[in-house]
Amino acid sequence: MPFTRWAKDEPQELPRVPARRTAIVTCMDARIDPLAALGMHLGDAHVIRNAGALVTDDTIRSLAISQRMLDTRAVVIIGHTDCGLEGLDEGAAVEAIAAEAGTVPPWRPGSFASVEDQVRASVEAVRSSPFIPHRDDVTGFVHDVGVAGGVRPVA
Amino acid sequence: MPFTRWAKDEPQELPRVPARRTAIVTCMDARIDPLAALGMHLGDAHVIRNAGALVTDDTIRSLAISQRMLDTRAVVIIGHTDCGLEGLDEGAAVEAIAAEAGTVPPWRPGSFASVEDQVRASVEAVRSSPFIPHRDDVTGFVHDVGVAGGVRPVA
Numbered sequence: 001m002p003f004t005r006w007a008k009d010e011p012q013e014l015p016r017v018p019a020r021r022t023a024i025v026t027c028m029d030a031r032i033d034p035l036a037a038l039g040m041h042l043g044d045a046h047v048i049r050n051a052g053a054l055v056t057d058d059t060i061r062s063l064a065i066s067q068r069m070l071d072t073r074a075v076v077i078i079g080h081t082d083c084g085l086e087g088l089d090e091g092a093a094v095e096a097i098a099a100e101a102g103t104v105p106p107w108r109p110g111s112f113a114s115v116e117d118q119v120r121a122s123v124e125a126v127r128s129s130p131f132i133p134h135r136d137d138v139t140g141f142v143h144d145v146g147v148a149g150g151v152r153p154v155a
Numbered sequence: 156m157p158f159t160r161w162a163k164d165e166p167q168e169l170p171r172v173p174a175r176r177t178a179i180v181t182c183m184d185a186r187i188d189p190l191a192a193l194g195m196h197l198g199d200a201h202v203i204r205n206a207g208a209l210v211t212d213d214t215i216r217s218l219a220i221s222q223r224m225l226d227t228r229a230v231v232i233i234g235h236t237d238c239g240l241e242g243l244d245e246g247a248a249v250e251a252i253a254a255e256a257g258t259v260p261p262w263r264p265g266s267f268a269s270v271e272d273q274v275r276a277s278v279e280a281v282r283s284s285p286f287i288p289h290r291d292d293v294t295g296f297v298h299d300v301g302v303a304g305g306v307r308p309v310a
Contacts, residue, residue, distance in 0.1 A: 051220040054213075061205070061262040065240070084225060105215075105286050108216075
């Protein structure tokens, strides 16, 4: 990776606490702009991303720190269509990874059958976590990749 | 959260495979624009984010899927100054969380003493993971929050 500089118009004086008191959980997918999806701007929200927008132990860790140390109150989970984990054969994937690595991974790939159901389950996982202090404002959306205006509420 | 629409200028036809074949790992911090930090654009890279830009099991899961299913080859880890986890008293934090939740979390908050050392350790964690097929191009940067031109290579 070459060393590159920040764009000259990069805002420099944003506060540490997210202006919209929100933490977004979404997928690592290269096509997703999480802030644009919600009409937000740099500085408005924490952004947590992993493969599949899953609520894992590490997601809960990040949300707990977001709320406890940096005063966020709302959680927004955004899944998306055309995700590589939707419909993936979990057993075959684990087998292939273990064969190549020479050892079984301590995690599951995290495949799911329906992105809508997955987002609903993720919202429920946050709402029922004892480690998240503020659970009144947890919502779920699906972003339809490649469709204009494509975030729709599902939970 | 109100339902909002994508900006009209949102690119709609990006490919699923990241154009720059890169996965970025960085912090959830609201002030970080990971793509701008590296002079990249939407569609160029997977973006994985958690509290502290840590390489956890979930980070390895995401990177494994990124490389195995979506053909990325390079990993870039970006820590940043003024992170809430730098210098945090880990024991006190766990105690406070456990007291409020009524149970001890299955994760550690993930505090660190030096962001430079933390990024170097994260780069090493990726380079030594048997679950990551491509480990030749793993680099680490620190973003100096609030300073123009603020990403510098540390690993």
